[in-house]
Amino acid sequence: xxxxxxxxxxxxxxxxxxxxxxxxxxxxxxxxxxxxxxxxxxxxxxxxxxxxxxxxxxxxxxxxxxxxxxxxxxxxxxxxxxxxxxxxxxxxxxxxxxxxxxxxxxxxxxxxxxxxxxxxxxxxxxxxxxxxxxxxxxxxxxxxxxxxxxxxxxxxxxxxxxxxxxxxxxxxxxxxxxxxxxxxxxxxxxxxxxxxxxxxxxxxxxxxxxxxxxxxxxxxxxxxxxxxxxxxxxxxxxxxxxxxxxxxxxxxxxxxxxxxxxxxxxxxxxxxxxx
Amino acid sequence: xxxxxxxxxxxxxxxxxxxxxxxxxxxxxxxxxxxxxxxxxxxxxxxxxxxxxxxxxxxxxxxxxxxxxxxxxxxxxxxxxxxxxxxxxxxxxxxxx
Amino acid sequence: xxxxxxxxxxxxxxxxxxxxxxxxxxxxxxxxxxxxxxxxxxxxxxxxxxxxxxxxxxxxxxxxxxxxxxxxxxxxxxxxxxxxxxxxxxxxxxxxxxxxxxxxxxxxxxxxxxxxxxxxxxxxxxxxxxxxxxxxxxxxxxxxxxxxxxxxxxxxxxxxxxxxxxxxxxxxxxxxxxxxxxxxxxxxxxxxxxxxxxxxxxxxxxxxxxxxxxxxxxxxxxxxxxxxxxxxxxxxxxxxxxxxxxxxxxxxxxxxxxxxxxxxxxxxxxxxxxxxxxxxxxxxxxxxxxxxxxxxxxxxxxxxxxxxxxxxxxxxxxxxxxxx
Numbered sequence: 001x002x003x004x005x006x007x008x009x010x011x012x013x014x015x016x017x018x019x020x021x022x023x024x025x026x027x028x029x030x031x032x033x034x035x036x037x038x039x040x041x042x043x044x045x046x047x048x049x050x051x052x053x054x055x056x057x058x059x060x061x062x063x064x065x066x067x068x069x070x071x072x073x074x075x076x077x078x079x080x081x082x083x084x085x086x087x088x089x090x091x092x093x094x095x096x097x098x099x100x101x102x103x104x105x106x107x108x109x110x111x112x113x114x115x116x117x118x119x120x121x122x123x124x125x126x127x128x129x130x131x132x133x134x135x136x137x138x139x140x141x142x143x144x145x146x147x148x149x150x151x152x153x154x155x156x157x158x159x160x161x162x163x164x165x166x167x168x169x170x171x172x173x174x175x176x177x178x179x180x181x182x183x184x185x186x187x188x189x190x191x192x193x194x195x196x197x198x199x200x201x202x203x204x205x206x207x208x209x210x211x212x213x214x215x216x217x218x219x220x221x222x223x224x225x226x227x228x229x230x231x232x233x234x235x236x237x238x239x240x241x242x243x244x245x246x247x248x249x250x251x252x253x254x255x256x257x258x259x260x261x262x263x264x265x266x267x268x269x270x271x272x273x274x275x
Numbered sequence: 276x277x278x279x280x281x282x283x284x285x286x287x288x289x290x291x292x293x294x295x296x297x298x299x300x301x302x303x304x305x306x307x308x309x310x311x312x313x314x315x316x317x318x319x320x321x322x323x324x325x326x327x328x329x330x331x332x333x334x335x336x337x338x339x340x341x342x343x344x345x346x347x348x349x350x351x352x353x354x355x356x357x358x359x360x361x362x363x364x365x366x367x368x369x370x371x372x
Numbered sequence: 373x374x375x376x377x378x379x380x381x382x383x384x385x386x387x388x389x390x391x392x393x394x395x396x397x398x399x400x401x402x403x404x405x406x407x408x409x410x411x412x413x414x415x416x417x418x419x420x421x422x423x424x425x426x427x428x429x430x431x432x433x434x435x436x437x438x439x440x441x442x443x444x445x446x447x448x449x450x451x452x453x454x455x456x457x458x459x460x461x462x463x464x465x466x467x468x469x470x471x472x473x474x475x476x477x478x479x480x481x482x483x484x485x486x487x488x489x490x491x492x493x494x495x496x497x498x499x500x501x502x503x504x505x506x507x508x509x510x511x512x513x514x515x516x517x518x519x520x521x522x523x524x525x526x527x528x529x530x531x532x533x534x535x536x537x538x539x540x541x542x543x544x545x546x547x548x549x550x551x552x553x554x555x556x557x558x559x560x561x562x563x564x565x566x567x568x569x570x571x572x573x574x575x576x577x578x579x580x581x582x583x584x585x586x587x588x589x590x591x592x593x594x595x596x597x598x599x600x601x602x603x604x605x606x607x608x609x610x611x612x613x614x615x616x617x618x619x620x621x622x623x624x625x626x627x628x629x630x631x632x633x634x635x636x637x638x639x640x641x642x643x644x645x646x647x648x649x650x651x652x653x654x655x656x657x658x659x660x661x662x663x664x665x666x667x668x669x670x671x672x673x674x675x676x677x678x679x680x681x682x683x684x685x686x687x688x689x690x691x692x693x694x695x696x
Contacts, residue, residue, distance in 0.1 A: 058442075065436045068452055069429050069664055072672025073283070074460055075304060075315040077429075081453035082318055088446045095442075109441045133675045182310060189685060190678025197674070266498050267440040273555045275441045275498075275548070282474040282676060285467060302530070303464040305473060307679035308686060319457055339403060357402050357468050 029093065029168040033160050037101055041158050047102035048121070050162065051111060052215070052248055053150075054094035055122035058112055059256070060143060061087040062263055066130045076133075079179060083140070086172040093165045100161075113267035117257045123215060124247040125208035127256040131201070134187050134194065138201035141180035142209065145225040148173035149218035181229045188233025195234070202230070202238040210242025286312040287337060287356065288320050289330040298330050306331075394595055399525035402468040410594055413587070414524050415469050416485070417596065419476045422462035423487035426480075427661050429455045431495040432504055440498060447544050448501060454541065458534045465526040481666040489647060490577050492655030493569070499552060499562035500570070505545015507567075507574040507612065513538050514608045515578065518598035527596075546615065553620050560620075567616070568624045575639075576647045578605040584644070609637045 037043045064084040071077040095108035104110075125143060130136065151173060154166035187194040213219040230237050245251040267275075283305040289298035301320045306312035312331040321327050337356040386405040393400055400406055429452045436452060439445035463473045479485040490508055495501065516538065519531040552559040579585055579601040591597035599607075609628075616623050627640035649655065 062437060065449055068436060068449070069433045070668045070671070072668070072675035073305070074426065074456055074463075075306070075319065076672075076675075077456040078318045078453055078460070079314065081449055081456070085446060085449055085453070088442060088449065092442050092446070112442055113440070133672070179314060182314065186307070186311075186679045186682040187675070190680075190682040191674070193674050194678030194681075262437050266438045270440065270556065270558060273440070273559050274551060275439075275444050275555075282472070282477075283680065285472070302461060303467060304460060307676075308683040311679065319460055357470055 206238035502548035
């Protein structure tokens with residue numbers, strides 16, 4: 001290997017430039033999928049569903065990214081970033097689909113950067129602040145278990161694009177759920193401190209479960225997962241007291257606005273710019 | 276240092292990149308247990324590429340030959356995979372050693 | 373070596389073997405005998421390199437939350453994640469020399485080991501993300517590609533992986549800058565401002581000039597290092613000037629001009645006092661970078677302990693089951 005021409009030596013074996021870094025390239029999951037809205041599908045409703053699911057993914061990815069340079073071990077930095085990248089990828093595809101179907105022709109960034117908090121439709125659990133690692137993995141367990149079952153159903157959606165996005169997401173979410181479940185078990189079983197923190201996290205998450213099941217009723221499957229994990233972790237099943245309201249109706253906690261203010265700050269400071 | 280300060284144990288990672296090939300040693304990582312080691316290995320060394328096969332093993336369980344087995348001077352034939360830990364502990368304040 | 377028999381070979385024999393391996397351009401591998409100085413130099417260099425990857429996540433990581441498009445956000449998150457991966461590959465290489473990662477982390481957060489001075493400068497606008505990719509990663513590539521042939525096997529192998537990814541990091545940075553230069557006036561100003569701030573620190577990444585770098589010669593004799601600091605710095609300038617012209621930015625060095633005889637570029641002298649100050653800890657962000665790394669490590673202690681405790685309990689349960 002010659003090091004006289006630094007770039008020449010790096011070109012070897014890298015025809016596949018789209019994969020220059022993980023999570024940003026890979027094959028197009030929509031390759032060969034017809035993007036016309038099939039007959040009988042309500043385009044406006046389809047777009048609204050896509051936006052809501054994209055908002056969930058974007059907001060949670062933003063929270064996960066807050067862990068970068070703050071994770072408890074370097075290996076976890078890599079894992080959390082992987083999960084954040086998967087969710088960002090899902091959000092981008094879903095926003096794009098919304099833009100194709102709601103008649104506005106907007107691109108993904110128009111949805112992410114130029115809507116106000118009241119226009120976001122994510123479930124509130126995704127927007128709650130970062131807290132500690134016990135909360136991070138507990139929230140991830142609940143959201144990925146719920147989203148996984150939701151996506152499983154969507155693989156049979158009459159819109160072929162949404163069905164294809166869901167099929168890709170199922171693989172990713174299966175991994176997210178496993179990662180989170182393993183950690184909840186470790187923390188629940190680990191030390192008195194980790195047990196206490198995980199219990200607190202479960203209590204913090206529980207009031208937001210009802211909202212998830214109103215958005216997509218996969219209660220039975222999700223509760224079964226939670227029961228299995230909490231049992232292995234030696235944790236009690238959280239008491240189930242649903243909080244009124246829903247992010248799906250644009251009702252949010254006080255935490256969404258600052259999250260979006262940060263996310264949108266540069267894009268809104270330069271509305272004419274291209275990046 | 277205490278056990279906790281030493282962190283999670285070291286694992287060696289072996290990956291079969293595709294069918295028809297052997298598992299190849301790709302590096303090491305730290306994990307608290309085998310399950311975590313596999314998860315970390317998948318994240319770090321395979322970028323979660325599906326279809327590859329991963330082996331992980333605690334580094335301390337690998338017996339290693341010496342460089343030259345014919346060499347009569349190296350009597351023990353099984354040793355740690357690295358000349359491990361802290362007997363090469365270098366004080367931080369010694370410049371450039 | 374703990375388990376070595378009483379009749380160890382004479383030190384001259386070991387030294388001869390080692391020298392012959394280096395002379396034949398073969399790799400030294402973890403269990404080989406090596407002089408203490410070689411081992412110590414490697415531990416120091418690889419650890420410093422690993423620390424740089426990990427601390428280097430911070431200046432760019434600041435912008436993941438604010439990246440102005442979803443595509444840029446994904447790219448930046450992936451890039452910062454790659455850096456964590458690079459840090460891990462390098463710590464893994466360092467561990468083959470018999471120092472464990474926890475010890476190296478401890479040395480970093482106690483300030484006993486250094487990381488690259490470049491990461492003690494702040495990232496002030498999103499253009500800094502592009503300029504870090506172009507200049508800082510570009511300089512890193514110049515430094516690192518020769519290390520793919522470093523005499524120590526695990527280090528060389530880690531570098532091969534790292535260099536492949538770094539080249540894409542550099543490309544994404546340059547591509548971001550090209551896009552911004554085609555954008556608004558405000559964007560072009562941001563790019564030029566970022567170039568002005570990062571140019572000289574990038575040149576300092578190659579280390580002090582050769583006549584002030586006493587260990588370089590020894591590292592080169594051991595083939596840990598393949599080229600001198602000044603030579604690498606020149607290569608970087610030669611490579612970067614045409615890229616700057618194409619981009620349409622001005623490099624902030626009035627002495628920079630093409631030398632018609634050599635065909636290479638002459639350039640001004642970096643402020644070596646500034647480099648010394650930043651290395652000694654008085655850069656704009658040293659304290660902040662260390663504080664973040666230390667608190668991540670300390671805040672994560674209960675998580676690491678919990679995982680260790682769970683693993684021990686699991687093992688005990690398995691033993692009990694086997695006994696029953």
